Amino acid sequence: MILKKDAENSVEATPKGSTKPHLTAGQQSVLDALQHQPQPLSAQALHGLMRCQQPIGLATIYRALDALKLLGLVQHRVTLTGETLYSAVKHDHHYLTCLQCGVSVPVDTCPVKELEAHLQGARSFRIYYHTLEFFGVCDRCEA
């Protein structure tokens, strides 16, 4: 992959000194849409949902998602089929995914919080979110 970046990413969407980041119209709509969804969604699925209410270009959605990730407001996860799913950062959901049929079942426990806090301090890295996923074969596919 490795394609040239369009331009300097606007990390500085946040006015200096302001505590709340300034969001563009597109970013705001995307964030709103995501926050009203209980399930992670692909960019294209989002596009399908949003184009009815507030028409918005697919490219804008991708750009907004990138920006929101960089702001720590949105997180992502990649499915076995290569789609990227996005969700608002709040609760963290993890999954148990079957390599054969692709079914994903949620896992409620998460033992990562502690380690995350520890890393946060030890490394010079601002951590926004984490992914944790288990892969294996479900019983139906075991047969």
Place this chain on the structure above:
Amino acid sequence: MILKKDAENSVEATPKGSTKPHLTAGQQSVLDALQHQPQPLSAQALHGLMRCQQPIGLATIYRALDALKLLGLVQHRVTLTGETLYSAVKHDHHYLTCLQCGVSVPVDTCPVKELEAHLQGARSFRIYYHTLEFFGVCDRCEA
């Protein structure tokens, strides 16, 4: 995505009753190649490495990697650029990845083992491996 499957996946590569799974020539070479690499590799990188020694088609490599995943011998991880990296299942390596520049630094700790064992028992799911990755912004990009 969601493309039709080529044919029935050969989950039954393992002769009934045998404890060691039978690997095809391609699968064996791919596994060997991976086991000699300290770093996770993409399918195409593997192809580059292998084509010198034992010529092998790229499609065969992808097929072998899928089969080896299903056998619990190989694990995968998807980078921010959408490449899938494969490695032999032995130690589990986890990463801290910068959403801005894409740099990944290894994390040595892993608090997941225990939960994995627990899930293994509770769910009717055979777990082969897990991914754990932290996303944020590195200090260089923070500026």
Place this chain on the structure above:
DNA sequence: TCAGGAATGATAATCATTATCATATTGCAA
């Protein structure tokens, strides 16, 4: 009000991965 920068949308291009399909190998029954 006006110029420069940022945001947006439509659309073309990219490229890792899959699907196809023709050919080569393998496993096994007769």
Place this chain on the structure above:
DNA sequence: TTGCAATATGATAATGATTATCATTCCTGA
């Protein structure tokens, strides 16, 4: 052994999610 059907392999075309382009519109501050 031999012949055959099933499986594996390679070359190559197709797919499709994501990116890059670029023309246009929207803001914002001087």
